[in-house]
Amino acid sequence: QKEVEQNSGPLSVPEGAIASLNCTYSDRVSQSFFWYRQYSGKSPELIMSIYSNGDKEDGRFTAQLNKASQYVSLLIRDSQPSDSATYLCAVAGTALIFGKGTTLSVSS
Amino acid sequence: GAVVSQHPSRVICKSGTSVKIECRSLDFQATTMFWYRQFPKQSLMLMATSNEGSKATYEQGVEKDKFLINHASLTLSTLTVTSAHPEDSSFYICSARGRRGGYNEQFFGPGTRLTVL
Numbered sequence: 468q469k470e471v472e473q474n475s476g477p478l479s480v481p482e483g484a485i486a487s488l489n490c491t492y493s494d495r496v497s498q499s500f501f502w503y504r505q506y507s508g509k510s511p512e513l514i515m516s517i518y519s520n521g522d523k524e525d526g527r528f529t530a531q532l533n534k535a536s537q538y539v540s541l542l543i544r545d546s547q548p549s550d551s552a553t554y555l556c557a558v559a560g561t562a563l564i565f566g567k568g569t570t571l572s573v574s575s
Numbered sequence: 576g577a578v579v580s581q582h583p584s585r586v587i588c589k590s591g592t593s594v595k596i597e598c599r600s601l602d603f604q605a606t607t608m609f610w611y612r613q614f615p616k617q618s619l620m621l622m623a624t625s626n627e628g629s630k631a632t633y634e635q636g637v638e639k640d641k642f643l644i645n646h647a648s649l650t651l652s653t654l655t656v657t658s659a660h661p662e663d664s665s666f667y668i669c670s671a672r673g674r675r676g677g678y679n680e681q682f683f684g685p686g687t688r689l690t691v692l
Contacts, residue, residue, distance in 0.1 A: 499678065510668045510686040511619070518678060555619070562609055563670075563681055567618045 469494045471558050473566035482575045486543040490556030490566055493537070499559035500532055502541045504552045505568065511555055515541060546573045578602050579671045581684030588659055589692055596654045596687045598669030605671035608652040609681070610644060613666045625652055659691045 470493040480486045488502075499518050503511035517523045517530040517539065529542040539558075543550055553568040578601040588594055598608060607626050611619045623644050625631040631644035641663075643655040652671075656663055666688050672681040 501681070503683075508666075510666075510683040513680065513682060516678065516680060557681075559679070559681075562621050562624050565619050 469497075469558070469560060469564050471556055471564050471566040473554075473556050473569050475567055476570040477572050478569055479572045479574065480546050482546060482548060482573055484546050484573075486546045486550065486571055486573070488541040488543075488554050488556075488569050488571065490539045490541075491537055492539070492556075492558045492564075494558065494560070494564075495534075495537060497534075497537075497558045497560070500530070500539045501557040501559070501563065502528075502530060502539075503555040503557060503565075504550075505555060506552045543571075546571075548573050548575045579605075579669065579682045579684040581669055581687055583687060584685060585688045585690075587690045587692065590660050591658055594656045594659055594689060596656075596667055596669070596689075598652045598654070598671070598684050600650045600671040600673065600682075603671075603673040604649040605652075605673045606649070606679075607672045608646055609670040609672070610642070610652075610654050611668045611670065613668060613686075619668065622654075656689065659689070661691045664689055664691045 472491045502515040505511045515530040517532045523530045527544045531540045551573045555568045556566040557563040580599045582597045610622045622637045623631045623633045625646035633639045646652040668686040669684045
């Protein structure tokens with residue numbers, strides 16, 4: 468059974484801080500990894516994809532992948548209240564396998 | 576990001592009726608489409624996977640005769656909830672996967688909130 472694990476949170480950070488979200492996966496041969504953001508009552512929105520070991524930066528977001536440790540993370544710099552949402556880690560297989568999500572709360 | 580539309584966004588129906596939900600990929604060809612269901616405060620649950628022109632593959636525990644999926648083209652998939660009952664009330668989200676920039680990426684529609692009275 469392929470699994471994706473995330474800490475459900477809530478993770479609370481003050482405005483302007485760095486939020487760090489972590490994810491581990493069980494299938495060693497996985498190649499594609501994604502972070503989605505889901506606001507309450509809305510569908511998930513793709514914010515980052517990463518395929519190679521190392522860091523990938525896009526604006527305030529940085530995804531980090533370590534295939535040896537089977538670990539993916541998402542850093543959000545200069546966190547804003549509008550970043551408050553549930554962040555879903557997903558690993559590509561026949562279909563995306565989602566973690567249960569980490570709820571992030573950014574206080575102003 | 577790529578655009579996936581879903582219609583209707585919200586539907587309220589009486590118990591026993593059937594409801595059809597449409598999902599379209601607007602700016603790319605979706606080789607595969609997925610249907611998810613999400614209950615309040617729970618994670619996404621994959622219901623079925625469909626490839627254009629093929630029968631859908633249903634996840635364990637999902638009744639294929641109740642949730643009819645048709646993937647008629649590379650841009651359109653439909654989910655029909657037949658003889659809906661209150662326990663089918665949920666947030667149904669379609670997702671389309673296609674190739675962009677050399678990689679397969681998966682995008683979600685805005686979802687359909689179904690309430691069965």
